[in-house]
Amino acid sequence: MNRKRISLRQELPLLVWLVFVWGALWQNFSPGNLLFGALIAVVVARVFYLPPVELGGRFNVLRAVPFAVVFLGKVVAASFQVLYLAVVRGPDVVSAIVAVPLRSHSDLLVTATGHVISLIPGSLVVEVDRSTSTLYIHGINVRNAQDAAKLRKEVRDTEAGLIRIMGTKEELSALAQEAAA
Amino acid sequence: MNPETVIDAVSAVFMVVGALMSLGAAVGLLRFPDLMSRMHAATKPQVLGLFLLLAALGLQMRTWWVWPVLVVAWLFQLLTVPVSAHMVGRAGYRTKHLHPELLSADELEAVVQKAAQKAARQAAARHGTDDDADR
Known part of the structure; x- marks a missing residue:
């Protein structure tokens, strides 16, 4: 496991998506639930590490x-x-x-x-x-x-x-x- | 016309058309001639069919929190359908589950044959050196 770490900013779209799925599955978008979802998203993204998706750096x-x-x-x-x-x-x-x-x-x-x-x-x-x-x-x-x-x-x-x-x-x-x- | 009737009418149309798309997929599976064209029928019309059925469901539920679930369901469909279609299509091509007479052009065949010839040459060359080593 000697891969290049990616910055939080690059990882952000993935984390936002995971939190959205979490909220959708619980059908609960209250701040507390989203915060807990964000915590789990960070843990999941750190433990089950995937090769980073190389974004173009812009989105129109x-x-x-x-x-x-x-x-x-x-x-x-x-x-x-x-x-x-x-x-x-x-x-x-x-x-x-x-x-x-x-x-x-x-x-x-x-x-x-x-x-x-x-x-x-x-x-x-x-x-x-x-x-x-x-x-x-x-x-x-x-x-x-x-x-x-x-x-x-x-x-x-x-x-x-x-x-x-x-x-x-x-x-x-x-x-x-x-x-x- | 009150809004309730409009919503009911729209969701009714969505449901019927969505079901029609699923029927179309079934008809395509039965009638298309080979694996590849069947994959078109099996994977595609139901992307729209599912979208219409989910939209009708969302319209009828009248609660905002079902929409994120429906969006996630549809997005996962969008992400996985092309992958499964590609994997089956690719495996089908490689195992020659296709009718060449039904293709008007096949620009992949030449590439595949070139790669096969190259692999055969390399195998032959390897054999040649092995033989040399034996002698």
């Missing part, structure tokens, strides 16, 4: 709220699409596995992109190549190269949105340059 709430709304809209639209495919197309549905190279090499962003894209029905991460940060995505109802290009663009757009929310400054400026080009 103004970008996060529209992203969440658009995400929810996409989930609704795509759910009905998969429902339609299941009922109408059924056994004849054609899929594809598409390789999508991502811009970011941060584990957090690759994971977040994979999660968001997996939660939107119709796409599913099959394999991750961490060294080149490439996602291999199984897309349902991808019949030709055009559909595949659309899927690839959607994944890249999702990643761009996540970089704008919580990417590092370097990733953000690289994204701005790409958009300007």
Whole structure:
């Protein structure tokens, strides 16, 4: 156990989340209960130590709220699409596995992109190549190269949105340059 | 129209649509041709289905303290569903539980074959040196 200790500030999001879960499970958000929950959260985080999540150091709430709304809209639209495919197309549905190279090499962003894209029905991460940060995505109802290009663009757009929310400054400026080009 | 009726109507719609999503998942499981496309049906529509059912529950309970529980339940669903879908999909691909004729493109296959060839070459090279050592 010779790992780098992380600062309390870096650990804070985890602790806040643990206290929230504690309060939710007790269904009691009184100060005393929250204080006890915070105590347990600190003990748990110290005893069951996990590799630290390397955050980008910024979080843009103004970008996060529209992203969440658009995400929810996409989930609704795509759910009905998969429902339609299941009922109408059924056994004849054609899929594809598409390789999508991502811009970011941060584990957090690759994971977040994979999660968001997996939660939107119709796409599913099959394999991750961490060294080149490439996602291999199984897309349902991808019949030709055009559909595949659309899927690839959607994944890249999702990643761009996540970089704008919580990417590092370097990733953000690289994204701005790409958009300007 | 009083607010009570509106809340009841909204939660009724949420519940019916949420149940419809779960039905869609079941239909998809039966009708889709291979493991991967079944994973889409098995994991995704119920993210929305559960959201709608939990929202209807929250609307009907009329107490604020159920909302944090529902939020935690849904967030854990959001965190775990892609992981399980990925693990099953990945295991399915590696054990060849898929129908290549139903894929319009497979950009992973070339990578896998290259890696397999590399591993085979390395194994062969190792054998070669072993043989040399024997002689």
